[in-house]
Amino acid sequence: MPCGRVRGPAFVNQPAPGLTRDTAIDWGVPATQVGVFLDTLASHVPMKRPGVPRDMADAAYFLATCAYATGMVLDIDGGWTAV
Secondary structure, three states: OOHHHOOOOOOOOEEEEOOEHHHHHHOOOOHHHHHHHHHHHHOOOOOOOOEOHHHHHHHHHHHHHOOOOOOOEEEEOOOHHHO
8 A cells, every 4th residue: 555645544454364274174175184184284383273263353353453553464373484
């Protein structure tokens, strides 16, 4: 978003979800293998679990209500990108 055209405060933020059950479904993992897929990937995530809808909702709420956060991409990935 061009900053020169904005009048008043503009908040441009993006949540970036990591591993969730939907990730497995989106990647075409067969339903019978979703549990094994998630367990295997989650073992490499510092939080040792896939994200749940509440994790994503909390991050979106933060981005929507923080009056001083703008221009950020918030990784909600259990620490995946930190390692």
